[in-house]
Amino acid sequence: MAFQQQYTCRYYLAAFCFIVLISMLSACDAWVGGTSPTQASTASFPKPDSSPKGPGGLTATVGSSNCSFKSAAPVSASGWKVYKDSRFPFKFAVPPGWRAGSFVDDSGNDYIVQVFPPGSTTPVGQAGLTDQEHFSVTVALVGPTSTYANDPNWSPEAGGITISGVKTTLYDRTTPDCGEVNRGATVDLKHHHFTFFLTSIPTKAKVDIALFQSTLQSFIYTQP
Structure with a gap:
């Protein structure tokens, strides 16, 4: 038992x-x-090298704006008023409703003709340099001259443009936030260096670019 x-x-x-x-x-x-909690949490994040990159290497966000404002075809300048400069032998067509005037900047280095759109109350002069929508034609009086060619912020457009019989390159630039649109060109005519510049805002850029190109194509410089 x-x-x-x-x-x-x-x-x-x-x-x-x-x-x-x-x-x-x-x-x-x-x-x-x-599966450990650490592995599960890291699997949902993309690798740094696979993240999309926007202009200038900035990380792009979903739904970001397209900052490209390609130049439209110039419009006909037939019937436009003509601005004839009183100091230098050049003239160009001014879009309907726009107004033009000239001055020497505070540095004394540049003679500038500014062209403002209809409705603008910005006075011609130093204050107009910061206006968000206008054209300008600048003649270098003294000092060194420059072009847009060596500036990495500007990109050349295909085809170029002819100004007073001289073929030159039209450059474009847009700020990263798409808030400012620019066009620019330089040309040497006789013994003068000219800089042509446009600044505009996104809602008016397409029309302004077309008008600006028409103004450049109408530009004529004559040796006195």
Whole structure:
């Protein structure tokens, strides 16, 4: 009888140990086969080298604006009034409703003709340099001259443009936030260096660019 009780006790002890061992192995398998919280959280983020890049290497955002304002075909300047400069021998057509005037900038280095759109109350002069929408024709009086060719912020447009019989390059520039649109060109006529410049805003850029190109094509310089 004592032997039978001892045998029964050993049987239950062995069974208990077996059950504990099976439970430990099951827990171990579940941990090895699972995904750690760290792995799950990092899998949802893109790698840095796969992030889209916008102009100038800035990270692009979904739905970002397209800052490209391609030049439209020039419009006919037939019937436009003509601005004839009183100091230098040049003239050009002025778009309907626009007004033109000239001045020498505060540095004394440049003679500038500014052209403002209808409705503008900006006076011709130094204050007009910061106006958001206007054309300008600048003649270098003294000092060094420059072009847009070596400025990385400006991009040449295909085809070029002819100003007073001279073929030159038209350059474009748009600020990263798309808030300012520019066009520019330079040309040497006789012994004078000319810079032609446009600044506009996105809502008017397409029309202003076409008018600006028409003004440039109408520009005539004559040797006195």
